[in-house]
Structures are given as C-alpha cells and as structure tokens.
Amino acid sequence: MSSQPFTLKWGILATGGIAKTFTKDLLIDPSTRNVTDIRHEVVAAASSSSTSRAQDFLTDVGAPSSAKAYGSYANLAADKNVDIIYIATPHSHHYQNARLCLEAGKHVLCEKPFTVNAEQTKILIDIARKRKLFLMEAVWTRFFPLAREVMQFVGEGRLGEVKRVWADLSFWNDVEKEFGTGHRMVNLDLAGGALLDLGVYSLTWVFQILYHLQPLPRTPPIVSSTMTKYAPTGCDSQTTVLLTFPSSGAHAIASTSLHISSVPSPSHPSATPAPVRIQGTLGELTIASPIYRPTSYTLIPASNAKRGKLADFEYATKEFEVEGGGHGMFYEADECARCVRDGKGESEVCPLEESLEVMRVMDGVRGAGALVYPGGLESVEFPLEV
Numbered sequence: 001m002s003s004q005p006f007t008l009k010w011g012i013l014a015t016g017g018i019a020k021t022f023t024k025d026l027l028i029d030p031s032t033r034n035v036t037d038i039r040h041e042v043v044a045a046a047s048s049s050s051t052s053r054a055q056d057f058l059t060d061v062g063a064p065s066s067a068k069a070y071g072s073y074a075n076l077a078a079d080k081n082v083d084i085i086y087i088a089t090p091h092s093h094h095y096q097n098a099r100l101c102l103e104a105g106k107h108v109l110c111e112k113p114f115t116v117n118a119e120q121t122k123i124l125i126d127i128a129r130k131r132k133l134f135l136m137e138a139v140w141t142r143f144f145p146l147a148r149e150v151m152q153f154v155g156e157g158r159l160g161e162v163k164r165v166w167a168d169l170s171f172w173n174d175v176e177k178e179f180g181t182g183h184r185m186v187n188l189d190l191a192g193g194a195l196l197d198l199g200v201y202s203l204t205w206v207f208q209i210l211y212h213l214q215p216l217p218r219t220p221p222i223v224s225s226t227m228t229k230y231a232p233t234g235c236d237s238q239t240t241v242l243l244t245f246p247s248s249g250a251h252a253i254a255s256t257s258l259h260i261s262s263v264p265s266p267s268h269p270s271a272t273p274a275p276v277r278i279q280g281t282l283g284e285l286t287i288a289s290p291i292y293r294p295t296s297y298t299l300i301p302a303s304n305a306k307r308g309k310l311a312d313f314e315y316a317t318k319e320f321e322v323e324g325g326g327h328g329m330f331y332e333a334d335e336c337a338r339c340v341r342d343g344k345g346e347s348e349v350c351p352l353e354e355s356l357e358v359m360r361v362m363d364g365v366r367g368a369g370a371l372v373y374p375g376g377l378e379s380v381e382f383p384l385e386v
C-alpha cells in the first residue's frame with residue numbers, strides 16, 4: 001500500500017444543520033483519531049437557493065478558500081473535481097438529489113432515511129451498481145467505535161443467544177410549540193414524522209443485532225406496528241414496531257415518539273432506563289442515550305441462584321470519547337474514503353441490502369398506519385420537482 005494517504009474529494013449538497021456538522025467533521029485532521037491511510041478534502045458545496053448561501057456555508061465551516069460555491073445542485077453534480085457527494089436535504093428530496101448525483105457519475109453518501117420508500121432506494125441501488133459507483137445511507141451510528149465493539153461482543157456469542165432487543169429514540173418535545181406545522185420534522189411535504197426521522201435509529205439497533213449478525217442468506221423480520229398521528233399535519237407522532245426474526249425466533253420492539261423522551265430528565269441520568277437493551281441468554285448489554293451517537297454501554301451478566309454466574313464477563317460500564325473534538329460523523333466519512341479507494345460499491349458495515357430492508361419495514365409500518373406522503377414524494381419518476 002502507498003504511504004501517501006488516499007484523498008477523497010467531497011461535494012456537499014445542501015447547507016442546513018446536518019450539512020454543517022458533517023462538513024466541520026470532514027475538516028478535522030484524521031490523525032486526531034489515529035487515521036493516516038485516508039484524508040478528506042471539501043472541494044465544493046451547493047445551495048438550492050443561491051451561490052452566496054453556499055459561499056457563506058463554506059466560510060462558516062472553515063473550508064479552504066479554493067472550495068467552489070454553487071447555487072444549484074446540478075452544477076455541483078457536474079463538477080469534475082468532486083469524487084463523492086454528501087446529500088443533506090430533507091428526506092423528501094433524497095431520491096431526486098441522490099439520483100441526480102449518481103446519474104452524473106458521482107459516488108454518494110445520502111443522509112438517513114435513505115429515501116421516502118423502498119422502491120426509491122432500490123432504484124438508487126440499481127443505478128449505483130450498474131455504474132459501479134459507491135453508495136451508502138449515512139447511518140453514522142454504525143461506525144462509532146462503540147457500535148463496532150458491541151457488534152463484535154454480540155457476534156462472538158458473549159451474550160449467548162440474543163432473544164430480544166428493545167430500542168427507543170424519542171424526543172420530549174412540546175411538539176406543537178416547537179415544530180408547529182412547517183418544521184421538516186412534522187411537515188408532510190418534507191416527509192416529516194417520527195418514524196422516518198427518529199424511528200430509523202431504533203430500527204438501526206434492531207437490525208444491527210438481529211439482522212446483520214445473521215448467517216447468510218439473512219431472513220427479513222415479520223412486522224406489526226401501531227401508529228398515532230400528529231393532528232395538525234397528519235404525520236406520525238408516535239410509532240411502535242414489533243419485529244420477529246424467524247431464523248432465531250428473536251423479538252424486537254422499536255419505538256419512537258415526538259411527545260415523550262428516551263431521557264425524561266437529563267439531570268438524573270441514573271434514573272433513566274437504557275434506551276437500547278440487547279437481551280441474551282447469558283446477560284444483557286444496554287446502550288445509553290443518545291443512541292444515534294453512542295458513547296456508553298453497560299454489561300450485565302445473568303446469574304442464576306442455583307448455577308451462579310452464567311456469563312464470562314463482569315458487570316461493567318464502558319465510556320467512549322469521540323476523538324478529535326468532533327461530532328463523530330467522520331467515522332462514516334472514513335469508511336466512504338476506504339471503500340472508494342478500494343473500488344467497493346458499498347460498505348460491509350452498512351450494506352445496501354440492509355438499508356433496503358429497513359426501508360421495506362418502514363413502508364409496511366406506514367402502510368398499516370395509512371401514512372402516505374403527498375405530491376410526488378413517493379414517486380420514482382426522475383427528474384421530478386418535489
């Protein structure tokens with residue numbers, strides 16, 4: 001392998017909240033997290049509203065002065081200097097934006113949820129495979145050192161047979177006051193709602209443990225669900241998904257809400273139940289909040305009055321620090337760089353087939369709850385103004 005790090009040249013599509021966080025992380029020197037084989041360069045950003053908004057964004061995040069600002073997403077997609085595009089628009093627009101970039105021959109990292117429905121995700125996957133481009137849903141959680149360690153622990157069978165996973169991501173919002181009807185979290189025109197925005201993280205933990213760790217070929221879950229709507233707009237405000245994984249018989253409960261919180265009182269963390277519980281025959285592994293940016297887990301060995309301790313591990317809590325003073329979005333970016341460098345079309349940690357399966361589950365849950373997004377949001381037509 002060359003001693004020179006591989007450089008991945010990024011274009012940033014959209015200039016909102018998460019685009020800013022992600023791009024700032026890209027600009028952190030990878031050596032601060034002991035990464036020396038790859039590096040990132042921010043070479044361009046685009047805003048759908050104006051070039052000056054894109055320029056302000058680049059200045060704000062501290063991008064190099066050579067980075068180009070575009071006032072249209074199409075111009076960014078056409079920039080020959082860009083290798084990969086990070087899509088950070090509301091999910092209503094992911095299909096159109098990601099397809100624009102793939103059709104222009106760019107690798108793509110697309111924010112979660114991948115698209116509005118599974119049919120759209122499948123088309124993006126087909127295009128990427130046909131054109132030999134890298135594509136990944138930006139499920140950054142999967143790349144945290146904690147997530148890698150938990151996956152290894154469970155994968156080695158240390159918890160015994162995993163029989164059940166609970167996962168919740170709920171925000172205690174005064175949702176009417178905070179979001180009203182226009183905010184993307186609740187706006188149907190932006191594919192708002194708890195399931196697609198937050199519930200996807202609950203499903204991520206369920207899928208990592210009960211789907212990803214299955215021997216191949218993996219068997220998808222049997223799903224039932226219940227959903228409550230947010231009256232002012234009709235999106236879902238509370239959704240609970242019950243999953244059975246037929247190959248192991250394991251159950252999962254994935255929940256999300258805009259009205260209650262996974263962390264009801266941040267000043268009393270010890271009184272907060274763990275939002276992720278992975279329950280095995282030899283004990284339990286719990287993950288503390290926030291589950292999308294996980295930095296603490298606890299091992300609880302099972303014991304039996306007659307047989308004593310069953311597990312080969314002790315009760316312990318392990319804390320992680322996000323390195324380099326960043327938010328932790330660089331871990332997924334590093335994966336993109338390594339995959340592109342190695343000519344891989346997808347990540348083994350966040351495989352396309354798994355993103356598609358999660359989208360299928362969410363389609364089924366929305367179907368059962370009669371949650372349909374309006375206009376062309378569910379369409380696969382391209383190009384389409386949404």
Ligand SMILES: NC(=O)c1ccc[n+]([C@@H]2O[C@H](COP(=O)([O-])OP(=O)(O)OC[C@H]3O[C@@H](n4cnc5c(N)ncnc54)[C@H](OP(=O)(O)O)[C@@H]3O)[C@@H](O)[C@H]2O)c1
Binds near residue numbers: 014015093140
């Ligand atoms: N990974 C995470 O932790 C995380 C956290 C938050 C959000 N997300 C995901 O990231 C995506 C964006 O979320 P965000 O919080 O960054 O949203 P945001 O702050 O509202 O930013 C979205 C950006 O998209 C662009 N955009 C294009 N068409 C738009 C339209 N019709 N309405 C509104 N914005 C439009 C705008 O940028 P221009 O004007 O420059 O084009 C806007 O600034 C969502 O899919 C969300 O689920 C992920």
